[in-house]
Amino acid sequence: MQYKNLGRSGLKVSQLSYGAWVTFGNQLDVKEAKSILQCCRDNGVNFFDNAEVYANGRAEEIMGQAIKELGWKRSDPVISTKIFWGGQGPNDKGLSRKHIIEGTKNSLKRLDMEYVDVLYCHRPDIMTPIEETVRAMNYVIDKGWAYYWGTSEWSAQQITEAWAVAERLDLVGPIVEQPEYNLLSRHKVELEYLPLYNNYGIGLTTWSPLASGVLTGKYNSGNIPPDSRFALENYKNLASRSLIDDVLKKVNGLKPIAEELGVPLSQLAIAWCASNPNVSSVITGATKESQIQENMKSINVIPLLTPAVLEKIEAVVQSKPKRPDSYR
Template identity: 40%
Template sequence: MEFRYLGNSGLKISEVSYGNWVTHGSQVEADAAKVCVNAALDAGITTFDTADVYANTAAEKILGDALAGQRRESLEIFTKVYFPTGPKGHNDTGLSRKHIMESINGSLSRLQTDYVDLYQCHRFDYETPLEETMQAFADIVRQGKALYIGVSEWTSDQLRRGHKLATELGFQLVSNQPQYSMLYRVIEGEVVPTSKELGISQVVFSPIAQGVLTGKYKPGQEPPAGSRATDPNGGSDFIKRLLKDDLLERIQKLAPVAADEGLSMAQLAVAWVLTNDNVATAITGGSKPEQVTDNAAAAGKKLSPETLSTIDEILGDAVESDPARTAQTSPKSRLA
């Protein structure tokens, strides 16, 4: 495993991390989840990402149980706040001071820790004054409940506003967590240049595009049994838009590219996002330990310029790169 600094801070994190977005508490049961977490630890992964909304808080609980007994100082644990949790009442969502303060306490209890290394705004809240949100995060940092603050899927303008307030309030805004893969590059035009200017890293999710970039989904064929595309608990909802024959045919052409680099297709996808020097870590998942191990082996792999060019040629206009897509990820209303 190799490590990178998180934004303009002294914190190092593993450049391949493990996240439990649509696995723990839904697709994968607790015992299997613990096996996957142990596989991540064995592979040298020290950075673990979750959120209170994942499986309506169950994912945090499962991750906390799986990491119990590990040396806390050797881990970097990330979680997030914004989306509805619990009974989903009128104050059980958003980035109000009330919801943030109540949510951090719940997350720490479920994760069985006194602090998280990174606490993240899961989206931008258009209905709460940004000053209120950032003041709440400043207080959480001063209380020692979070060491650093990050955001997720914020636009370049939102990053500038958040960074300015954080600086005025005396804490660091060090990261942004966007979707990023060789198929989805919308952050490259505006978010990445702004982040570099401000000292903010990307903590990217879906580098393997929900497993599509592994090549296991074949054009004209039914998805493999037990894959995310067949998950009845919501996993299939996130992947179905990618299961188009013309795209799957292009992805199959990446197999010899990966082979020439001595990589699996999953490793090629993870190594690709890590070529962006603004990316601090690629969050990978996995419902089986061998998937976790395979993903982690992408750490430190360097792709040649020729390989990068070939990938661009194969994917062509299948790549999504419109910067405006970032602004569409945050609900304009908490009830939306």
């Protein structure tokens, strides 16, 4: 496993990481989570991602209890969680000072930890002034409840505004953004965020490298395996949006490239994400140890992605965003 700095910070995160979205609390309990987390650690993973909204808080409880029962030293793993959707009340969601502080306290209680390493604003909140959010995130850091803060699915403009506030007030700005990034979804990472990497040293912890499993090729026959996330009631809408003919055609076109390299399509897709120099860590998901073992082998595929191979991939997916002349 390789370890990369999280953006311009000194924090080191494993190039591949593990996220609790969908799995913890929906598909896995504490006992299963322990084996999954330990398998990740055995493969060099040190970064584990969560959120207050995952399984309505149960995902944090499961991760915290599993880590405690495993007896891990708290300083070894890098733990992150995200604040935005904390409940049904009018002040239980968003990025107000009230919800950031109360939501962070509640997350730490569920995780049974004194701090998280990285705290994300899970979505932008257009109803709260960015200055209020920046001040609140700095309060959390000053209290020692989080060491770094970042954003998830914010626009480049919003991140730039947050940094302008931080610089004006001599506060800490966001060091990381967590966007969706895969062979089918590239615009933000490869175009919109370009000015952020140099201007603010933003790193990326990207999610959905397999496009919710579509890029494994397992859905290409039109069947949805009963143990897959698209079989879950909450994710049937996602399945109907994802499993369209054009997408499945591209996935089929990628298979010969993976076969030529002698690797599964899933490893090719994950390695492709990790090969982007602006990506600090690719967040993977898995419900079985065997899936983790397979995912982690993606590290070995990165050196195989020569310019010629990348050109072949692009010829199939044709998803590279067109850069304005000024960005070339």
